Amino acid sequence: METIPTRMAPLWNEQGLIPVITQDATNGDVLMLAWMNEEALSLTLAEGRAVYWSRSRRQLWRKGETSGHIQKLVAARLDCDGDTLLLKVEQQGAACHTGRRSCFFYQPSKGQWLATTEDQP
């Protein structure tokens, strides 16, 4: 146990990004992990909906802009050392590009990771 600082600031990695865990505020399911730069975080807090940084497209990614599967911000939290964010959201439709509600659907089986039929364990 140690004294907890009363304030914390996001710690951006060498690419200027921070990982973001997105959780369904309704049932607690972990939906996805994505990344934000400083602008994406500012927009998320200002607009009340998740805006990420797409590392593959190298541009801001307004989640649901084309699919309609937006994530309305319910709560945001930064962790103890400032290097990870947690969002609680109201998820419209599916968080995953596969159409599943959550991105976490491969489970370990005899040294392989196989698609499950359900979204979550």
Added chain:
Amino acid sequence: METIPTRMAPLWNEQGLIPVITQDATNGDVLMLAWMNEEALSLTLAEGRAVYWSRSRRQLWRKGETSGHIQKLVAARLDCDGDTLLLKVEQQGAACHTGRRSCFFYQPSKGQWLATTEDQP
């Protein structure tokens, strides 16, 4: 919507690591985010308890080895593109080095991130 591959493999980043979200299997709280290399993942699955890679100490990190706050593995999932893991665990004691159960306890307030009194939103 697209065809979902029946198998997936962990995608290690340029440092040979993958981010791991750890969730309380009992109440769904997100506890922490940590990293694993291939050995840590193998040990986690073989031993049924969370073993991470400490990026600061550059060594395997058997969670709870000194604190007793071990994480018993309940389920593991890999995400749709293989670049993030989710663990559901039975958490003994606190996940956070501050003594809090969850690491996510700073909330946004007027442009700052301030420590909350509760563990989770």
